[in-house]
Amino acid sequence: MKLKNILFGNDWISPFLKKNRSGFILSIFLGTITISMAGLLMFSSGYVISKSATKPENILMIYVPVLFVRIFGIGRPVMHYVERLTSHNWILKITSLLRKKLYLRLEKTAVTLADRYRLGDLLGVLNEDIGNLQDLFLRTLFPVLIAGSLSVALIIAGGFLSLWFAFGLAIFLGFLIVILPLISLKFTVKLDEELKIYRNQLFSHLTDDILGLQDWVLSGRKEDFLTTYRGSELSARKIQAKLLAFGRRRNLFLQVVYGALVIYLMIWSSGILKLGDAPNYIAAVSLAAFPLFDAFSPLSDAVVETNRYGDSINRLNALPDQDEEIRSEEITRTDLVINNLQFYFEENKKIFNDFDLEVKKGEHIAILGRSGVGKSTLASLIRGDLIPQKGEITFSGVEPSKAKNVEEKIGVINQSPYLFATTVRSNLTLAKLDATDEEIWEALELVGLLKMVESLPQKLLTPVDEAGERFSGGERQRLALARVLLSDVDVVILDEPTVSLDPITENQLLTLFFERLRDKSIIFITHHLLGVHQMDRVLFLENGSIKFDGKPAVLLESNPTFKQLYQLDLGNE
Template identity: 65%
Template sequence: MDKLNDKNKMKIRDILFSNNWITPYLKKYKSGLILAVFLGVITMLCAGLLMFSSGYVISKSARKPENILMIYVPVLMVRVFGIGRPVIRYVERLTSHNWILKITSELRKKLYLRLEKNSVSIANRLKIGDLLGILNEDLASLQNLYLRTIFPVLIAGALSIALLISASVVSLSLAFGLAIFLGILLILIPFLSFKWTVNDDTRLKHYRNQLFSDLTEDILGLQDWTLSGRKDDFLKNYLEAEKNTRSVQKGLFSFARKRGLLLQFIYATLVVFLLIWSGLHLTSGESLNYIAAISLMAFPLFDAYGPLSEAIVETQRYADSVKRLNQLPDSDETIRNQAIVSDDLSIRDMSFSFEDGQVVFKNLNLEINKGEHLVILGRSGVGKSTLASLVRGDLRPTSGKITFGNVEPSKANNVESKIGVINQSPYIFNATLRSNLTLAKLDATDEEIWETLELVGLKSMVESLPNGLAEWINEAGTQFSGGERQRLALARILLSNAQTIILDEPTVSLDPITENQLLQLFFDRLKGKTILFITHHLLGIQRMDRVIFLENGSIKIDGEPHALLNENEDFKRLYQLDQGI
């Protein structure tokens, strides 16, 4: 675990400034940041001056009763600062939260663009729990990093400079004493807190991330846990992991309480120091009225410096979030700046390998004309689905090119409207049926939807639903059969009017009768469109124009189905095996 801690540690400077999720926005919105910090400092100064004015009023009026008639201005200042503090505090909160919400909106846009444009490669690298952690926790961590670390540190730093300058005008000894206390509050205690808790914080973050990831995976497989009779083991593993997390958290809470007690003692010492300094330097006349005033000014400083140590400690908790976000593939928002016009697909000298070095394709060449129906065959793991991802632009070739006309799909901004996909398990969202169908065409009218449902053979089924198109669908569309979900996926494609359709083993989990019916429906309704039919067996290939067989990163067989059956012994034997002959 200590090695893990060393590996995951990041310097505060790196967390705040050596990343592309914080630094760019500190520069872009620096005026808002400066205004928020300025208002924060003014708020603290108002609080201090309120206590100063109150202390002066109390001292002045307590010395002689008739002095009550001579303190109109100090009383007015009490009212001014008393009203000014909450008002400025409110304006500061509005400013800082408006600032952080602007940044957060851009951060979310940036994250979603990266996830969308690199979804396939990210899905291969991250578990579902890790991906959910990025979406759910990491951006919230960055938001807290701004609000709970950057703001308090900048406000405390600016306030310290203002206090030291003011104190040095009055007395160098006062300024020196304040410098010692502020150094302890601003530097020493936060530094020691960070050093003391960094290992436990890193361990806690690791436990939480692992717990979140494992729990997500276990919940997805909960049915298998139950069916295997190991439900108790599932609960035991989870409770043990949660116990480890709480143990570390308990230690951090204990340290925070002790640190809070130490801070209270330091503030009490500061008040005593101010009393002693005032007693030594303000010994007669009007100056006596300032003893209580100066001493009371120390109390509001707790609001500025109290959260500082915790803010610095929490910085390390955000390190993992910053690191995970930095490791997401960069995605230039202007990279998809071309439009696919031609429907002719060309693959020239294309090679592709994954990050782990696994070679999938080597110098692959393939030409697919508009409207051509192509079957892509091959053993499991040969790269059939990878080829579909390359065609869509979700993955990019290591070398060579894939183009529609002269446009690479990875650089096209209209891929979604030109290329449709129906895979093994099309997802039906927990929303209305209308929302699920208009996923690919938001402005589709009810008339278009009903016409499409009739084309895919679902009109009568939808009409029988209590709310028709407004029927709310269960999570993952569990009230529909596998065949019905595939028909709904086809309806989406027809509504989108995509011209190139990738059928990625869409009928693999269906019975032979339903499979044959669906394939016939697909091919009938997608006439005139380019079809890339990825499959592991040969049902329905007679309806296709061309067959290719992938092996060892290249095309082993390429030709028309009927010609191959008559002329190619390998393909003929493959067909016989598939048919059980």
């Protein structure tokens, strides 16, 4: 991918450059001034050394040059600090905007990402690609543009002294800025591509393997896992060693070119500067070339890395939801209406076809059906995580996919509520950021966890293990309920929340759920009938539509299918 396309052929770079160009231009200007001050410092120092060696008649003869040495000696680190402060502040602001843009794209299609991306690939996008865009500015654009602006200034300044001098300087600088970076790109692009593929594969495979590490250990294949990983790592390191070897040879050649540039400056200045005080400028002109090494030496690496940036932009552009629709509406009332719903992941396999459903505010319904019939898909549609191909889902006229307050109105407790590797308090306040300790303790008491949390070493500040492994399944479900109670949502979707629990714990939790959520709308998705007698209605899904819908007691008396399911669930033939 060419640098022009990287900068202007996407919506990840050019929009941010246009909106924040003043900070970008200021960073380039400050970088150029920093290198210029370094050159002027060496120029002044060279003159002072030469002038002092000729034993001037009076110390005042070198007072002004010494003053310039002090000015540029202090000015260079100050300008360098200001330049770094400005450029890094700018790039951190841009990176923040890039991450926000990325998360907005991922958030609206979070449910379907698992079908489109492996977890390792997705983590690679989040971790590496945004970092590459940050490096694009810091390691490519800034060095290239600073070196370019500095070269133009040097050639123009040299032209005032001699056109032949400016021409010779242009040849050296052209070789450093254009020819050597292009040669580096030609010789390293293939190796860099192979290394990038290896790294992406390692990241993806290692993520998957770590998630299944317990299976590797239980199957007695830990050594196979380590051998496979070490082999891939060794291959990547061999390629990296070749790149490093080429880099060392290139840097050696670069230093030879700089040596030739210094010799050229010495020959030119000794041939031109002969009379009066002029010979003292020979060392000054020659020494002024040394700081240029800091400006031009990173260019070859910067150009080589553009290929990696191009791939990152391609992956980011391939993410779903290009339009980034902003949610602007608000759900005020929570009467659910579904009309003529059609939804499918594959066009020839419809999950719902002309599906209709109404749920009044405060109503409790249970949704039954065989595995794969679409119960959890319906929950995602109701939450606005999925968008139907046809029909509408609204809460009093507002589509959940367009509502900015959907998280404040609809809560979910599923089979495996996730707990993050932070404190108990932080896990609970995800639902309400400004929740007080009193509110948290009250929620914990309502779900029966007050004594358990009080017994923890640091109580609410006790760290939770990754994914909440220190808690049992029932305790994690209770913590999930506490989060819902803190959020004070109006609609709660219970998506088979007790499927992996033992019967006693399952019965206790369902009783607790229905008791604590009795004043809210409940959509209870389940594959068996424990607890459905506490619902206002029971629905059975089949072939994309509702096979029956009614009160549990009435269905038990009048519906043979429901009666048979109920008996099977009790273990009766």
